[in-house]
Amino acid sequence: MADPMRPWLTDHDDDDKPAEALPDSPWLTVIGIGDRGLDSLSEEARQLLADATTVFGGERHLAMLGDTDAETIPWASPFADSIERLAACAGTPTVVLATGDPMWFGVGATLTRHFPPEVMRVLPAPAAFQLAAARLGWPLQDCACLTVHGRPVEAVARALAPGAQLLIYSADGRSPQALARLLTGRGYGPSRMIVLEHLGGERERMRETTAIGFDLDDIADLNTVAVACVAGRAAEPRPLVAGLPDDAFVHDGKMTKRVLRALAIAALAPMQGELLWDVGAGSGSISVEWLRSAVRARAIAIEPVEARRAMIAENAATLGVPELLVVGDTAPAAFEGLDQPDAVFIGGGLTDGVFDAAWEALRPGGRMVAHAVTLESEALLIALHERLGGELMRVSVERAEKVGPYRGFKPSMTVIHWHVTKGGGR
Missing domain, CATH: 3.40.50.150 (Vaccinia Virus protein VP39)
Structure with missing residues (x-):
């Protein structure tokens, strides 16, 4: 019998053929995955993933699936090609795998610009921002949450201010040092930097340094950087209101x-x-x-x-x-x-x-x-x-x-x- 709360799921035939989604139901499910991989998924997410006929994601996420009957499609470059392939799956159970909360600087936010909300279902995992704030004891509402994943590091400069607390998604293991150079170049060298790797996983690690004295190496690609901004003598804090000198x-x-x-x-x-x-x-x-x-x-x-x-x-x-x-x-x-x-x-x-x-x-x-x-x-x-x-x-x-x-x-x-x-x- 079909689940009334999930109408795109129907009973399987005897041959365990995956169920097909109804055209007017949420056929596209975006599932956030924590650092523990598929072990971090809820029972609902596992069922939706098991019933999917097509699964999209990055190479790292797709590798977690192992043997699967679903067609697995890695993200294309340019990404617009993937949007076209996703659209071609309309009406069939389709899953997109993402990291953490897909709606926070993630692929889910991108997909909302291409697909109406009635065809999408999003199942987030705790975001790295949430986990970092919890580890540090920083109230999340007081933090500026930023990303340099696919964006210039210079964009962080707008948020620099004495006493500001920044949480920043990294692009890879080189991002923390690039951020340290930016902070030092803007006069915020004394700022405290905490690099948090593999949050929520077995390899979780948290290390601290300063921007001017940055000395961390062997940083995992999956990391988030926390910055407690301290203005040095060379810093020139810039307000966001109009009328800069x-x-x-x-x-x-x-x-x-x-x-x-x-x-x-x-x-x-x-x-x-x-x-x-x-x-x-x-x-x-x-x-x-x-x-x-x-x-x-x-x-x-x-x-x-x-x-x-x-x-x-x-x-x-x-x-x-x-x-x-x-x-x-x-x-x-x-x-x-x-x-x-x-x-x-x-x-x-x-x-x-x-x-x-x-x-x-x-x-x-x-x-x-x-x-x-x-x-x-x-x-x-x-x-x-x-x-x-x-x-x-x-x-x-x-x-x-x-x-x-x-x-x-x-x-x-x-x-x-x-x-x-x-x-x-x-």
């Missing part, structure tokens, strides 16, 4: 300065998962601050000058957002094929159809921010404000500087700031 960026003078940058980011209003087009990006300061301001935000920096593109990449890596995409074509031709933006910043080059093309691409409800310093660009913004509404400002900043033996305020070039919400009216 100008000297936080390498630039050739073509950049939106601190005060105007903070104003622009506030008007662009970064939101979780949203995409920014930074047109005429210069040093990339707007893109970098946008990415630092919101979780899973995306940004595309459009900059035709090659030397500036190199500076953008350097700034993105230094400030912890190496995922910034840099496009080298000239706007508006550069817009071709890009994902639809939620916000657009134009720091210059309002002529030659740049604004019209960007405005057309901007999604309804998206935010447009533009700055102008020349009379010609100022005239364009005044006309756009008249036509589209929004808020138009003339911003002038004066800074105290030496005037002989005294001090006086020296004005910077006046900037016209305009922002508007598409469809938002006046």
Whole structure:
């Protein structure tokens, strides 16, 4: 008799032929495995694995199966090929094997972007983050949980702050030393580093060192790194709020300065998962601050000058957002094929159809921010404000500087700031 709680499972025929899933039932099961391998699986997970006609996973996971009647398929490269093969299994009992919690920086999270939740069932094992926090006595809600598995190590830099506690999935046994170099290079050399290997398994091991004195070797590929951040004298803690000092960026003078940058980011209003087009990006300061301001935000920096593109990449890596995409074509031709933006910043080059093309691409409800310093660009913004509404400002900043033996305020070039919400009216 079929299990009403698991309708894709039916009684086997006398020949023990695997059951077939119903088309509208959860035919795709993602099973998390702990370091003890199949011994760590629940009875439910074992039954689903036994009934699977196809099993996907990494070579390490598939090797655990031994003799099996199921077709075993290792992950392909590129991974998109595996998604196609998974989709071809629709309606038949299919299992994906993963490590720990598949929904925490795991393959389960990837699969949710390709398959609806009603066809998936996820059975997680305790995540390495959970096990590490338990071993260390660190409240998990107080930790920043990160990964460098398939991602640049530089992404960790965004989370560095005095007193921060980081838990980091490693890519392999070389990751801890790479993290130690990153920490030391950012002035966090005194930070405490704990490398936890094979958590939850018979070979579990925990060793401690400092970033600057990193001396661990023979590190297992399956490891998690815990970091208790300690800022050394050379550290320059960077807040995530907009308005970093100008000297936080390498630039050739073509950049939106601190005060105007903070104003622009506030008007662009970064939101979780949203995409920014930074047109005429210069040093990339707007893109970098946008990415630092919101979780899973995306940004595309459009900059035709090659030397500036190199500076953008350097700034993105230094400030912890190496995922910034840099496009080298000239706007508006550069817009071709890009994902639809939620916000657009134009720091210059309002002529030659740049604004019209960007405005057309901007999604309804998206935010447009533009700055102008020349009379010609100022005239364009005044006309756009008249036509589209929004808020138009003339911003002038004066800074105290030496005037002989005294001090006086020296004005910077006046900037016209305009922002508007598409469809938002006046």
